Amino acid sequence: MDHVTPSDYPSAELRSLDTLWFQVGGTVCNLACSHCFISCSPTNHTHEFMTLKQVETHLEDAVALGVKDYYFTGGEPFLNPEMEDILAATLRVGPATVLTNGLLLDSERCQRLGALAGSTEYSLDLRISIDGYSAEANDPIRGEGTFERILTGATRAAAAGLNPVMTVTEVHRDNVTSEGRQRFFETLRDRGIERPRLKILPVFQIGAETERSGAYESWQQLAKDDVPEDRWDHLQCSTSRMATDQGVWVCPILVNEPQGRMGQRLADTLDSFPLSHQACWTCHVHGVSCRT
Amino acid sequence: MSQRIPEDLQKKGLRRRANADVDKLTAHRGMATWGETLVPLGDFRQAVRKSGKELTSAERLVAVKDYLEASSDDTLIEGPFSKIIVFGGVYSNSFALHALLDEAQSRRPDAVYCLGDLGGFGPNPETIWPLLTESAVRSIQGNYEESLAGGRDDCNCGYADPRDNHFAEISYSYTARNCSSEFKRWMGGLPKRRRVRVGQRELLFIHGSPRRINEFLFFSSTSVPFLETLLDQERCDGILCTHTGLHWHRRLPSGRDVINVGVIGRPANDGRTEVWYSVLNDEGDRLSVEFLPLAYDYQSLASAMRREGLPDVFVETITSGWWTTCLEILPARERAASRF
Ligand code: SF4
């Protein structure tokens, strides 16, 4: 397929830069979940931690471009030693959401984050990932004993006034029933999280992942005339960009593709992007949304 | 995506599928993930450096300027007025609408505006139609009107949570069943935006945001730089919106205003049974913005809702002032202030 040029693909226009993502924890993680779509682990340095200075440069650019909100991910963002300063700098210009695995939420950190959230008019949202409503469902994917540790982190965050959003991937079909969800709500309430917040990530993302473990078929790629009714508004690349320690990428999904890098600074990345990657097909067909 | 990896690197690379056959904890020593293949870190970094653009600072200024280019809007300008009343989200609450129109009688504004979402939540949607037309309320379309008029099978409110969607479906199908096609046609004829002059200021009225009819603009999740940019692009001195159900006002560093007028259809998740509307007054160099609580016969609304078989959780919101649905869409701050 080397003869194929970008003009053979549809391209997604950046309609408005609403969300700026930061790969603030790089691809370094204290877990190594089996489904992690960018294969993070303690030894994965494909992307490194971002520095406060790097983040500040992008924030300055983002203010000029009218960005609406900021999302932080990794790897595990709280492994980054400058993470709390980074959040403080961000909350001066807009709302922040952190996607975390919850393991590093000790009481002191939660206190500090609670104080930070109280000192700004913007929202500081924590999203803690969990894979199912019980240790039996979660631990085989995230690691032995993690269910308990995740809930402990979530409880501490809630006690500090940072009511986290639990993002649950419904890996096991039986969890789709509201029964499993109700039990999980009760578990959270028993631990003192009075108003549990839950976001359910649908099964198809995992499905898409399994599908991806085989090779793509040639038809699993977008063609030039595949233009949906809303153009490409449902895709993240029409409303967001992703900054990492190595520059700015088109979206959070393609950070492991060198060709996903659009430039050094945000101003270099305002053009449209050819949807030439097979991940774009998955993204378009299954929908990938990572928002709170 | 292996076809993108240079051939020599493909040979060096280690094919790695999801659920790898290599140990995840050590696999990345000195390696990077390129798509689904492990390649030496140095090679990945080098490919990264070659990808993308690096503009000069002058070029960057031009790129940003082009991106921020103002949109053109030929919407007719109404006014100038010196005092107006603006409200949103009637949600079929004819009792609150009655009370609001009584208030309008005594406050004598130059005009009364409704920012859309006429149906949903409450009972007997058709009852509000004559109230709006007889009092010459100037309305715009919300996502509810757009959906009803267009025959959509959902309200397009933009919720993401399954429970919220479940209740949204109940109210939408009830409303769709109980609106005549004439009423729906009328809704479809409402404008999607209005421009209104209050004193010297030109204000843009939309339902969700100028970009999307169902965009949620909450106080704590909408940055000031974003709002300033919107106002620049729309070339106006203020934006008035609704859709979220929670009222707020921001005076921006530029001196311009963004006002979410809230809704009169249900309480503002504040433990009070009153609903909220806004009054704008021209005070020469400044625009005064006031939110006022509106008491109405909520008991009668609750009875009518029960009679129509609408969900108990909706009735509970009306009688307690606390939301029981649509909570998952709230950002951290707004959620922290809620009861459930
Ligand atoms: S916690 Fe998140 S980033 Fe870390 S390995 Fe698991 S899925 Fe990947």
Ligand code: SF4
């Ligand atoms: S992976 Fe999805 S969001 Fe990223 S460029 Fe492709 S279509 Fe857009």
